[in-house]
Amino acid sequence: MEMAEGDDEEFGFSRNYFLAKELDGSGKKSTRKLSDIDLVDEQELRAAASNLEPKHAKEVRELMNSYRSLYPKWLFELRCGFGLLMYGFGSKKALIEDFASTALTEYSVVVINGYLQSINIKQVLVALAEILCDQMKNKRSNTSGNMPKGQQPFNSKSVNDLLAFLDGPQVEENDCFICIIVHNIDGPGLRDSETQQILARLASCSHIRIVASIDHVNAPLLWDKKMVHTQFNWCWYHVPTFAAYKIEGTFFPLILTNGNTTQSAKTAALVLQSLTPNAQSVFRVLAEYQLSHPDEKEFKDHELVKTRRDTDGQDCLYIPLTAEALGKLLLEIGQ
Template sequence: MDPEEEEEFGFSRNYFLARESGSAPGKKSARKLSDIDLVDDQVLRAAAAGIATKHEKEIESLQESYRNLYSKWLFELKCHFGLLMYGFGSKKILLEDFASAALTNYGVVVINGYLPSVNIKQALFAVAELLQDQLTVKRRCSKGNKSKSQPPCSSQSIEALLSSLNEQLSDENDCFVCVIIHNIDGPALRDPETQQYLARMACCSHVRVVASIDHVNASLLWDKKMVHTQFNWCWYHVPTFAPYKVEGVFSPLILASGTAAQTTKTALVVLQSLTPNAQSVFKILAEYQLAIEKEEGQNAY
């Protein structure tokens, strides 16, 4: 038995020994959530960053198997499909490696959906501007094609930018801008309006989308038209088992102490993990506590 297997066996054995020496079945535990010793957020993140990575060879072999799919993914993009990556682990390195290896002849715009806020208008302007530059170069290289189109302007509205993307039609079918969206299900992109903007951008003839998802309910963001007509997704299960180092910076750690704002975010994370029925119960209790006097509300639970 190698050291890693011995370590995992030790964890399992200690768990069952702790269960055996615990309280009798049916007896309520005297432990409370307030008994947990919370640590500083930065201390906890530093400790998490120091955890040694396991199974590095197996993970690298898995990444190499995905690299063998790059030519297939590029072919599907040329056929007007979008690529949607899902599976356990961060897909950030995978998508950026695909872009640097297979999309060198195309324009690439990256949207980091895991950020707390994303300027969707600025992202659309970057796509329109890059596409305009690519089409201009193509037309200069094409003899006899002197057609010109109005360049995008940063002061244009989102609707105008989307319209400009649709108007930039030409015979260069192989010319497109690929939009890499890390966590298209991220907090800043989950609202229906933003998803509609992204879907309308994705169905433009010279735009392709490669995105990743990690939220269990990500598929509920889209209706049938968005999935099959606008985004036109090809779904790929690509578990990487890579840590969410960059994405996790913007998510609160449940066992870390912090400000009132961090505590609120942590509470929201816990509530979102509950079933709809449990969320309804907490909502009723919160409304009841707010409705009664403060002194009475302290004992409402």
């Protein structure tokens, strides 16, 4: 088979490219380390980041206006029982809150900030139940004048009882519902399996509608097919905003800053959150052993785990953190 002229040129270009890579030795592993970077103070870095001027303001405004034209469609889908899931580059916080303040004025709205480190999901359910109870009282008093019987305090009810109450029968076809805004439903305070199961059950309740955003590339792995198609019932929307994650980033340590003991532990904890439970268990065992044998190890750089040759010639792993930082790190990962 004869090769076309264009294909021949492309083949020659590819061959020369890889030959050049081979000659300049670029395939070798880089010797540069994170410790070689000239780190700065965290407050100085945050101040510099906050003073960055946004670019392409006109294009961003036009993009946001195009999303606002979708608000009636989004509201219709919520009323039909769907959930809205926003994804794409940039913070979706301002967009979702603008949608809520513009199109959801007739409904009660509860906001969950999933980018926070910890969230009490039971208290969220209690708050939702109290709001729904008040709405039902107002509706009954306006129609029949009969007030509902006194109920057991919601704080004393179980999660299952609260979900059952929120999934109660609707009296009318256009009955009221509560809309939940979840910024970063894949955030650190919500991404554990138990919380995601509760959120999925909550989203399927008759009196609940949900609008959420995701930013982690692996966020869809949090849900199985039933959760996606039956409980959350997502309508996916690609809505890149190119907005800075100013508020969301406030609660995470910056890696490229000079860190003290607490900062080092938080940064290491962020890395460990992305690992499997088995890998975290291995790291925990290593950290506990190192704390109990403080004279057997040395710390040389800022990497999370390093390998060194032991006295008997075997390779062993160690964590290059101080004993104080290791103790705080164990607290961060639940020990």
